[in-house]
Amino acid sequence: MEEAETTVVLRILAVDGAIERLRELAEVLNSIGHVVLLEADLEKVGPVTLAEKPDVAIVVVGESSAHALAMIDKIVHEAACPVIAILDVEDPGFVREAAKRGIFAYLTGIEDTRELESAIDIVLRRFAEYHDLEGAFARRAMTERAKGILMERHSIDERAAFNLLRGEARRTGRRLIDVAEGVVASHPLLPGRQAKPRADEEEETVGEPSGGQEKRGEGGPRF
Numbered sequence: 040m041e042e043a044e045t046t047v048v049l050r051i052l053a054v055d056g057a058i059e060r061l062r063e064l065a066e067v068l069n070s071i072g073h074v075v076l077l078e079a080d081l082e083k084v085g086p087v088t089l090a091e092k093p094d095v096a097i098v099v100v101g102e103s104s105a106h107a108l109a110m111i112d113k114i115v116h117e118a119a120c121p122v123i124a125i126l127d128v129e130d131p132g133f134v135r136e137a138a139k140r141g142i143f144a145y146l147t148g149i150e151d152t153r154e155l156e157s158a159i160d161i162v163l164r165r166f167a168e169y170h171d172l173e174g175a176f177a178r179r180a181m182t183e184r185a186k187g188i189l190m191e192r193h194s195i196d197e198r199a200a201f202n203l204l205r206g207e208a209r210r211t212g213r214r215l216i217d218v219a220e221g222v223v224a225s226h227p228l229l230p231g232r233q234a235k236p237r238a239d240e241e242e243e244t245v246g247e248p249s250g251g252q253e254k255r256g257e258g259g260p261r262f
Contacts, residue, residue, distance in 0.1 A: 052076045054084060054114055055099035067149050071156060085117040095159055099125045108136055115141035121166035123158055125149060178216045185219035188226050
């Protein structure tokens with residue numbers, strides 16, 4: 040006996056100016072087991088997203104127009120989740136412009152529930168991959184910043200700076216990125232490099248007992 044497929048229940052924000060179209064979309068989404076959040080007012084998309092945290096947003100665009108592109112642009116920036124556009128007509132030029140504004144998929148209708156479910160699955164995967172990639176770039180940028188700080192502070196090269204970060208991570212049992220974030224966060228609080236003494240200052244220190252001088256070079260550079 041085959042096991043029935045389990046549908047993951049998602050919270051889907053449905054956005055459009057026409058309430059009739061919203062209700063039609065809501066009926067289809069409800070029929071495949073999802074929770075639907077209806078919102079006809081574009082100005083409320085941001086607050087609704089913050090309050091309800093939808094998994095996906097679907098905007099019923101209708102015709103391809105400059106107004107529709109402006110609506111997509113606003114929803115993509117306000118929704119903070121992957122966006123699917125429902126179009127009444129297939130317009131390759133409009134789809135390209137919509138993609139530039141951040142939609143992850145588009146459909147030309149909602150009659151085929153399997154196609155709709157497939158589109159939702161695809162955009163969720165693409166959205167996760169996008170954020171994984173974005174996170175990798177952010178971690179690399181943070182590590183590069185930390186290395187730059189250590190290179191400037193200790194007058195060392197890039198390899199030595201990386202070895203400092205890696206050694207601290209191993210010593211403390213922390214991730215490399217956590218050590219890098221700590222270096223960057225504490226950088227404004229750290230004293231700057233000491234300037235070399237002027238010639239007249241060096242003359243004044245000649246003859247001073249060596250016991251009064253601070254020992255340097257022990258233990259290597261510190262953060």
